[in-house]
Amino acid sequence: xxxxxxxxxxxxxxxxxxxxxxxxxxxxxxxxxxxxxxxxxxxxxxxxxxxxxxxxxxxxxxxxxxxxxxxxxxxxxxxxxxxxxxxxxxxxxxxxxxxxxxxxxxxxxxxxxxxxxxxxxxxxxxxxxxxxxxxxxxxxxxxxxxxxxxxxxxxxxxxxxxxxxxxxxxxxxxxxxxxxxxxxxxxxxxxxxxxxxxxxxxxxxxxxxxxxxxxxxxxxxxxxxxxxxxxxxxxxxxxxxxxxxxxxxxxxxxxxxxxxxxxxxxxxxxxxxxxxxxxxxxxxxxxxxxxxxxxxxxxxxxxxxxxxxxxxxxxxxxxxxxxxxxxxxxxxxxxxxxxxxxxxxxxxxxxxxxxxxxxxxxxxxxxxxxxxxxxxxxxxxxxxxxxxxxxxxxxxxxxxxxxxxxxxxxxxxxxxxxxxxxxxxxxxxxxxxxxxxxxxxxxxxx
Amino acid sequence: xxxxxxxxxxxxxxxxxxxxxxxxxxxxxxxxxxxxxxxxxxxxxxxxxxxxxxxxxxxxxxxxxxxxxxxxxxxxxxxxxxxxxxxxxxxxxxxxxxxxxxxxxxxxxxxxxxxxxxxxxxxxxxxxxxxxxxxxxxxxxxxxxxxxxxxxxxxxxxxxxxxxxxxxxxxxxxxxxxxxxxxxxxxxxxxxxxxxxxxxxxxxxxxxxxxxxxxxxxxxxxxxxxxxxxxxxxxxxxxxxxxxxxxxxxxxxxxxxxxxxxxxxxxxxxxxxxxxxxxxxxxxxxxxxxxxx
Numbered sequence: 001x002x003x004x005x006x007x008x009x010x011x012x013x014x015x016x017x018x019x020x021x022x023x024x025x026x027x028x029x030x031x032x033x034x035x036x037x038x039x040x041x042x043x044x045x046x047x048x049x050x051x052x053x054x055x056x057x058x059x060x061x062x063x064x065x066x067x068x069x070x071x072x073x074x075x076x077x078x079x080x081x082x083x084x085x086x087x088x089x090x091x092x093x094x095x096x097x098x099x100x101x102x103x104x105x106x107x108x109x110x111x112x113x114x115x116x117x118x119x120x121x122x123x124x125x126x127x128x129x130x131x132x133x134x135x136x137x138x139x140x141x142x143x144x145x146x147x148x149x150x151x152x153x154x155x156x157x158x159x160x161x162x163x164x165x166x167x168x169x170x171x172x173x174x175x176x177x178x179x180x181x182x183x184x185x186x187x188x189x190x191x192x193x194x195x196x197x198x199x200x201x202x203x204x205x206x207x208x209x210x211x212x213x214x215x216x217x218x219x220x221x222x223x224x225x226x227x228x229x230x231x232x233x234x235x236x237x238x239x240x241x242x243x244x245x246x247x248x249x250x251x252x253x254x255x256x257x258x259x260x261x262x263x264x265x266x267x268x269x270x271x272x273x274x275x276x277x278x279x280x281x282x283x284x285x286x287x288x289x290x291x292x293x294x295x296x297x298x299x300x301x302x303x304x305x306x307x308x309x310x311x312x313x314x315x316x317x318x319x320x321x322x323x324x325x326x327x328x329x330x331x332x333x334x335x336x337x338x339x340x341x342x343x344x345x346x347x348x349x350x351x352x353x354x355x356x357x358x359x360x361x362x363x364x365x366x367x368x369x370x371x372x373x374x375x376x377x378x379x380x381x382x383x384x385x386x387x388x389x390x391x392x393x394x395x396x397x398x399x400x401x402x403x404x405x406x407x408x409x410x411x412x413x414x415x416x417x418x419x420x421x422x423x424x425x426x427x428x429x430x431x432x433x434x435x436x437x438x439x440x441x442x443x444x445x446x
Numbered sequence: 447x448x449x450x451x452x453x454x455x456x457x458x459x460x461x462x463x464x465x466x467x468x469x470x471x472x473x474x475x476x477x478x479x480x481x482x483x484x485x486x487x488x489x490x491x492x493x494x495x496x497x498x499x500x501x502x503x504x505x506x507x508x509x510x511x512x513x514x515x516x517x518x519x520x521x522x523x524x525x526x527x528x529x530x531x532x533x534x535x536x537x538x539x540x541x542x543x544x545x546x547x548x549x550x551x552x553x554x555x556x557x558x559x560x561x562x563x564x565x566x567x568x569x570x571x572x573x574x575x576x577x578x579x580x581x582x583x584x585x586x587x588x589x590x591x592x593x594x595x596x597x598x599x600x601x602x603x604x605x606x607x608x609x610x611x612x613x614x615x616x617x618x619x620x621x622x623x624x625x626x627x628x629x630x631x632x633x634x635x636x637x638x639x640x641x642x643x644x645x646x647x648x649x650x651x652x653x654x655x656x657x658x659x660x661x662x663x664x665x666x667x668x669x670x671x672x673x674x675x676x677x678x679x680x681x682x683x684x685x686x687x688x689x690x691x692x693x694x695x696x697x698x699x700x701x702x703x704x705x706x707x708x709x710x711x712x713x714x715x716x717x718x719x720x721x722x723x724x725x726x727x728x729x730x731x732x733x734x735x736x737x738x739x
Contacts, residue, residue, distance in 0.1 A: 258688040
């Protein structure tokens with residue numbers, strides 16, 4: 001009896017093991033998607049190169065699965081509002097497109113599902129998902145909140161230094177500036193002449209002012225938005241040094257830099273009006289295409305310059321997460337799409353079509369670093385990034401509005417860096433106090 | 447004469463749909479906005495909705511940023527509206543002159559064009575035309591030796607730009623309304639007046655102006671309300687910047703309500719704006735109609 005029971009147990013275990021092995025080795029997207037053929041998945045896309053790349057790849061997914069992906073396009077500035085209204089109203093979106101500064105908001109509002117819901121389901125989880133293949137910083141910052149992963153990194157950026165090598169050579173420089181102070185003190189005066197400018201810091205009063213301009217000068221100088229007690233750190237010597245540096249650097253930037261968004265800044269470099277530009281990696285394809293750039297042969301890329309506190313480059317990008325409001329079929333279909341579009345297997349095609357994948361493996365492929373000359377700088381930048389480059393908590397949408405207003409006022413000289421930082425800090429603290437960070441209602445997580 | 451009696455069902459049949467539409471798209475949302483304004487109501491924190499009485503109103507009324515935005519809005523109104531009326535009156539008087547009927551018809555038709563252009567498109571046109579480097583305006587200025595002007599990136603110039611566009615777009619409206627008013631002046635009175643005096647101003651002041659007052663009142667009310675809620679053109683042109691230099695009150699309400707998601711505060715701002723608009727409209731009607739009397 002005992003032997004028989006043991007044999008039965010062994011046989012059952014063997015059967016389960018065999019079944020498990022068979023399931024794992026036999027997993028295909030086509031099979032996994034069969035129950036969901038005909039399902040439509042609604043997702044917001046931005047008007048940026050990474051989304052055009054994914055859209056071009058889409059027919060392959062739709063043909064293989066029978067799942068229809070309905071893309072709703074918005075400019076970045078409308079994307080958050082549109083999604084918030086949809087989730088509040090229990091709308092149609094099945095996938096949330098999440099900028100890294102929205103992740104706290106989406107997760108705390110329970111609008112998105114953790115990926116564990118799907119990775120634990122062998123029918124839906126691709127055995128080749130290999131979550132560890134994502135750059136850890138990117139996965140954590142773009143898709144993670146409070147030790148839980150919600151989204152997989154999809155449209156991935158790091159700040160890089162794009163430069164016009166020809167202009168630098170003409171001015172007697174062999175390479176780009178290593179430090180921010182070199183950029184200001186050496187490259188600035190030498191390259192600002194004859195209607196051309198050394199550098200542009202895109203500073204339009206929207207998220208660009210907060211992320212690309214204000215935060216960019218805080219971190220390399222040792223500053224930050226908040227201290228360890230979540231009080232404003234903007235009056236610290238380091239933060240002030242960064243903000244004053246930006247004011248000094250403006251003399252080497254085109255007039256009206258406070259009205260420059262990404263399009264204007266990228267265009268200025270592409271037309272040869274400026275020599276250096278710190279910009280997201282996502283704009284590589286725009287600057288490298290002869291259709292949109294006149295400096296294709298002169299374009300070179302380096303990591304952002306270092307400051308007294310190190311490199312601390314701008315970090316930004318988007319993950320995609322399954323929306324809680326979707327029904328079971330839509331959730332499954334949404335997960336299959338997210339998993340597919342961010343997969344290791346598709347990373348090369350995504351890269352070739354103009355996207356920037358967050359998969360480490362693709363950048364180790366032979367020839368990739370040579371063909372895409374932003375790769376070494378990008379990989380280096382993703383080692384030095386700061387996840388809380390902009391705080392990712394739910395209060396960021398309110399705080400960024402304050403940063404945008406007062407950051408621009410500082411640049412315009414309407415207030416000094418001290419006055420601006422003081423005002424900004426007290427308004428920021430008022431938002432955090434109301435949210436309950438100072439009376440222990442919320443953990444100090446950013 | 448006795449009043450004709452109308453059946454109740456007929457009354458409801460005729461008035462009902464419009465009352466229902468007014469309730470659905472006007473009154474109910476307004477009441478909801480009042481309710482929202484009395485609550486802490488942030489779209490991203492709906493778990494924390496709570497009644498806070500007039501706290502949102504107190505915040506708005508003591509917020510310097512709100513009053514600065516209000517100040518900019520009234521500055522725009524104070525500069526643009528008189529210019530629109532002066533230019534509009536001038537155009538109306540010219541078109542009211544006898545002769546050249548074909549050219550006048552052509553002018554009247556072309557006056558409709560700016561008004562027919564979508565607000566947002568006007569802003570986008572401005573972005574392209576007034577671009578510091580590639581804009582056609584700076585190119586034209588360059589032909590006469592003027593250095594490129596930083597139209598959109600300079601706070602003062604950006605504000606001047608939105609005033610310019612508002613005048614460009616709405617002067618024709620004022621002109622057409624006043625022209626309609628001039629056509630109501632009885633021809634024999636006008637001719638008699640012109641025989642009495644050669645001074646056009648005297649004719650305008652004592653003969654034509656009384657007939658222009660109703661149109662002028664409508665212009666003042668409509669243009670004031672329009673300016674107080676001016677949004678699209680400024681949003682697409684400057685997005686309220688640089689800094690806060692073109693952040694009018696409507697842009698501020700949109701920013702608070704739809705970018706910071708604080709619907710309660712935004713509703714309080716909108717209600718205060720509504721009250722100011724109603725007070726101004728009443729003032730216009732009382733002051734101007736008193737003058738007619």
